[in-house]
Amino acid sequence: ANASALAAAGGAEVHMQSSLSAEKLSERLSALMREPRQLATMAAAARSTGKPDAVQLLADLTEAIASGKTVLEFRKEMPR
Incomplete structure (x- = not known):
């Protein structure tokens, strides 16, 4: 892919x-x-x-999930 x-x-x-x-x-x-x-x-x-900030984005997503947030909640909070 x-x-x-x-x-x-x-x-x-x-x-x-x-x-x-x-x-x-x-x-x-x-x-x-x-x-x-x-x-x-x-x-x-x-x-x-490429996505230069991919590592930071993945780390932020991991922290959000670990704190109980859903992926949808994480996406809504992401700056555009």
Whole structure:
């Protein structure tokens, strides 16, 4: 699921494991290494899907649940 989300944003490529070999992977990586602009574009797209505060958000959610709040209550209290 994570790879699909990154690919949908343009930050990754998804290849079926059943059709992937070491040779094919090596060829694709070599091709990408010759395309620094494409790599930069993909990197920017991948960064845009990230959630920099994910660790803090998870910690806050854990504390809220431990204190007896529901996830819905936690979401309502979250700053927008």
